[in-house]
Amino acid sequence: DADVTQTPRNRITKTGKRIMLECSQTKGHDRMYWYRQDPGLGLRLIYYSFDVKDINKGEISDGYSVSRQAQAKFSLSLESAIPNQTALYFCATSDLTGDQPQHFGDGTRLSIL
Amino acid sequence: AQSVTQLGSHVSVSEGALVLLRCNYSSSVPPYLFWYVQYPNQGLQLLLKYTSAATLVKGINGFEAEFKKSETSFHLTKPSAHMSDAAEYFCAVSADTGRRALTFGSGTRLQVQP
Numbered sequence: 001d002a003d004v005t006q007t008p009r010n011r012i013t014k015t016g017k018r019i020m021l022e023c024s025q026t027k028g029h030d031r032m033y034w035y036r037q038d039p040g041l042g043l044r045l046i047y048y049s050f051d052v053k054d055i056n057k058g059e060i061s062d063g064y065s066v067s068r069q070a071q072a073k074f075s076l077s078l079e080s081a082i083p084n085q086t087a088l089y090f091c092a093t094s095d096l097t098g099d100q101p102q103h104f105g106d107g108t109r110l111s112i113l
Numbered sequence: 114a115q116s117v118t119q120l121g122s123h124v125s126v127s128e129g130a131l132v133l134l135r136c137n138y139s140s141s142v143p144p145y146l147f148w149y150v151q152y153p154n155q156g157l158q159l160l161l162k163y164t165s166a167a168t169l170v171k172g173i174n175g176f177e178a179e180f181k182k183s184e185t186s187f188h189l190t191k192p193s194a195h196m197s198d199a200a201e202y203f204c205a206v207s208a209d210t211g212r213r214a215l216t217f218g219s220g221t222r223l224q225v226q227p
Contacts, residue, residue, distance in 0.1 A: 004156075033214060040122065042203055042217040043157075058214065090156055102215060104156035 003027045006091050006105035013081055014113050021076045021108050023091030030095065032074040033102060034058075034066060037088040046089075049074055081112045115140045115206045119218035127226050132176075132191040134221045136204030139185065145207040146187040147215065148178055152200045160202075163187060174198070199225045 004025045013019055023032065030051050035043040045058030047066040055068055063085060065077045078085055088109050092102040120135040138144055145164050149157040161172025168180040178189045187204060201222045205215040 035217075040219055042119075042219040043215075044217070045214050048214050092157075104158075106154075106156045 004091055004093055004103055004105035006089075006108050008108060009106065010109045012111045012113065015082055017081050017112075019078045019081050019110070021089055021091075021110070023074045023076070023105060025072050025091075025093045025103075027093055027095075027103060028071075029093035029103070030071065031093060031102075032068065033092040033094075034064075034074070034076045035090045035092060036060065037090060037107070043090065046076065083112050086110060086112045115144065115216045117204050117206050117216055117218035119202075119204050119221050121221055122219065123222045123224065125224040125226060126194045128196055129193050132189070132194045132198065132223065134189040134202050134204075134223065136178075136187045136189065136218060137185050138187060138204070138206045140206055146178075146180060147205040147207070148172065148176070148187075148189050149203045149205060150174075150200045151203065151220075157203065160189070194223075194225045196225050196227065199223055 007022045033048040034046040036046055037043045044060050046060055046064050047058055049055045049068045052068050067075050088107050090107050091105045094102045116139045118137045126132055143165055147162045148160040150160050151157050160176050161170045161178055163170050163180045171177045176189055176191045178187050180187050201220050203220050204218040207215050
């Protein structure tokens with residue numbers, strides 16, 4: 001089983017809909033992250049959480065919200081989806097040692113029509 | 114503040130040739146540096162990392178990278194390309210002390226010609 005699991009893997013929806021992307025991990029890591037990948041732009045940080053009560057905005061948080069339901073679960077919501085939020089979304093985790101690299105899920109491909 | 118620049122969005126090499134993917138970083142504090150690889154329809158996988166120990170870092174699949182502070186560079190190399198190396202490669206920096214969220218470069222797509 002994957003250490004970092006994202007659901008759904010693919011989603012097509014319409015403008016204005018509310019969407020939730022879910023991430024769960026079995027690595028026991030405290031830190032969890034949501035990134036967005038667009039062609040030619042690499043990965044950009046949306047939100048990150050250092051524990052259940054510590055949630056922080058990344059560089060592109062507008063239009064997104066998150067919920068850290070437990071150490072192992074971190075969900076990303078688009079309250080009212082718009083077409084320019086069409087992208088590949090990745091969840092990642094890391095532990096507290098600082099130099100521990102982040103472990104990634106396989107991504108959610110989101111298309112907003 | 115931290116940033117990463119990857120020179121060349123596409124690199125093409127012949128099988129058996131040297132692979133060189135370039136990465137330059139900007140950081141106000143000593144950085145941690147990473148290279149990741151992404152195969153089609155997959156997430157990112159760590160190739161190697163620099164965390165202020167040895168400046169020449171060896172990773173998986175025969176890749177290595179050298180940290181050069183004077184040049185603010187962390188270029189990725191492999192002596193002999195294999196067809197299976199075709200993928201997208203991302204350089205990343207982590208330098209916000211206490212808040213180690215990665216900043217990624219825009220990626221370099223490596224093609225390996227037979």
